[in-house]
Amino acid sequence: MWKTRGVSDVPKYALLVEELTHLVDTLPIGSPVPSERVLAERSGVSRMTARRALDVLEQDGRLQRIVGKGSFVSRPAVSLPLRLTSFTEDITARGMRPSSRVLEQTTIPADGVLAEHFDVTAGEAILRLVRLRLADGAPLAIERSHLRASAVPGLEALDLEHESLYAALERDYGIRFDAGEQSIRAGNATPIDAEVLGIDAGAAVLELVRTSIMRGTVIERTTSIYPGSRFELSAAIAPVSATGETPESAVRPRRDTK
């Protein structure tokens, strides 16, 4: 399956940690992880080294050890709340330092799909912003945002590498979203996204598609790609009886759109 690479100047234990991290990132939550003994045999390290490597992953929350049973791929370390918060707010709230790398920042004419989303005529200007989002320097997500250009003139001149989009929208344009919709769907990492995120091509990802609205006008539509092995989504659920109405189901056939 996998083997520790023989790089002589890197401590064996660090290599084993790297290999194990890759392994747990690609396995579903709850999958068993090889035992100390098996790891030691396969990687040619002592059991003590294997134990140290497992300790590191356990401390990172990437695996859980159950006495008498073994080690298992643990629940994701990060929950994404289903609220209209920004990436910057979500990551800061978890005590991590958010940052971004702008991969693309252009103005494009709306095609039929974007025109429908933004309720504009085809050809109207839309800003396209693609960012790699990081937490404490580690890649967490790729976000492809489209913004109604007429609502945010000059936005393309902002340095979105170093500041929050939502903070800039509020400060420079007085935009604070009062409504939105978020769809969550399963996907597989494209080769390009996989490379940027440091995961295997085809690995499971979560795709979050958010439409953000202010006073009835769609301003933003963003698709965020998160590695599925590291995240879960959490949301408060309200009782149905409170409204007296039959609620719309949250599950619906998916439409693949921008």
Ligand code: GLP
């Ligand atoms: C979240 C949302 C995106 C939004 C982004 C803004 O990730 N899912 O739709 O564009 O936050 O983040 P920030 O303000 O940190 O740039």
